[in-house]
Amino acid sequence: MQIMRLSDEQAFDMFKDARWPSGVACPCCGGVDQYWLKNRSMWRCKHKECGKQFSVTSGTIFHSAKMPLRVYLGAIALYSNCAKGMSALQMSRDLDVQYKTAFVLCHKLRESLVDVHTEKLTGTVEIDGAYVNKHVRPKNIRAERIDRRLAKNQNPKKRAIIVIRQRSVSGKGADKTRVFLTKTESQNSTLKLALNNIDTSATIHADEHHAYDILHSALPMQRVIHAQHYRGPQGQCTNQAESFFSRFRRMQNGQNHKFDNNYVDRYANEAAYREDTRRLSNGAIFNDILGRCVEHLPSRDFCGYWQGNHRTGEALVA
Ligand SMILES: [Zn+2]
Numbered sequence: 001m002q003i004m005r006l007s008d009e010q011a012f013d014m015f016k017d018a019r020w021p022s023g024v025a026c027p028c029c030g031g032v033d034q035y036w037l038k039n040r041s042m043w044r045c046k047h048k049e050c051g052k053q054f055s056v057t058s059g060t061i062f063h064s065a066k067m068p069l070r071v072y073l074g075a076i077a078l079y080s081n082c083a084k085g086m087s088a089l090q091m092s093r094d095l096d097v098q099y100k101t102a103f104v105l106c107h108k109l110r111e112s113l114v115d116v117h118t119e120k121l122t123g124t125v126e127i128d129g130a131y132v133n134k135h136v137r138p139k140n141i142r143a144e145r146i147d148r149r150l151a152k153n154q155n156p157k158k159r160a161i162i163v164i165r166q167r168s169v170s171g172k173g174a175d176k177t178r179v180f181l182t183k184t185e186s187q188n189s190t191l192k193l194a195l196n197n198i199d200t201s202a203t204i205h206a207d208e209h210h211a212y213d214i215l216h217s218a219l220p221m222q223r224v225i226h227a228q229h230y231r232g233p234q235g236q237c238t239n240q241a242e243s244f245f246s247r248f249r250r251m252q253n254g255q256n257h258k259f260d261n262n263y264v265d266r267y268a269n270e271a272a273y274r275e276d277t278r279r280l281s282n283g284a285i286f287n288d289i290l291g292r293c294v295e296h297l298p299s300r301d302f303c304g305y306w307q308g309n310h311r312t313g314e315a316l317v318a
Pocket residue numbers: 026027028029030031045046047050051052
């Protein structure tokens with residue numbers, strides 16, 4: 001309600017302060033001298049070799065924004081309050097905008113949550129995988145049904161999400177989560193992901209799946225045998241990884257319903273973000289997402305989505 005009551009000027013100031021806390025700067029050349037073009041609601045850079053015009057959203061994820069700024073702030077507020085994610089249809093109803101607008105808006109917010117990781121995870125790290133888009137609907141007539149356990153009868157869109165979570169130092173849950181899209185939960189992919197993302201000083205906890213057997217050769221390992229217990233006698237478990245999948249499944253079953261393979265990595269990353277920020281207040285999450293949106297470059301995948309600009313492939317990592 002606080003967001004929706006903002007006047008145009010207040011929404012503009014909120015956006016401007018989030019983007020330039022220490023004064024307006026040209027997104028093209030970084031120059032701090034500019035003048036305000038009142039009729040266009042834009043600035044013009046005073047740098048003599050630049051001279052570009054720019055608005056408060058130019059060069060951010062909301063580049064070439066068409067709606068009042070209050071609507072974008074409202075979208076961030078609604079989005080940050082949804083613990084299990086938000087569907088485009090619900091966003092379109094809540095904000096009273098077209099479905100197509102809401103679809104692109106939700107995906108741009110998801111894109112802003114993607115981080116580029118350079119440092120490796122340390123301490124105690126859990127790794128696990130789960131499959132998405134694997135369901136094959138059985139035929140109506142019993143005699144026409146196929147054996148859905150056979151590899152040849154499985155859904156060709158079936159993909160695996162591998163999650164790696166670092167347990168927090170305080171011992172309460174996990175606070176750093178990375179997700180990856182792969183074709184299968186295999187030894188090749190788990191080894192590659194573990195070497196790229198986990199420090200050699202860390203201890204890995206994994207379940208009894210054979211895909212993790214190969215990690216014994218590279219890193220210290222603890223295994224939990226789920227057929228016998230969910231937490232082993234030495235405290236070995238993958239419960240934090242299961243927690244992530246629990247949220248991810250609820251997001252799919254209760255909110256979004258469809259995860260297209262081209263974008264399923266974004267949904268998984270959203271669930272990871274929500275899992276890591278679950279103990280923050282909604283105001284802190286709102287400020288974090290707003291900060292990410294104004295710092296993020298224009299979306300490569302969703303600028304002009306309904307004019308035909310689509311991501312052409314899946315973001316498979318292994
Ligand atoms: Zn400039």
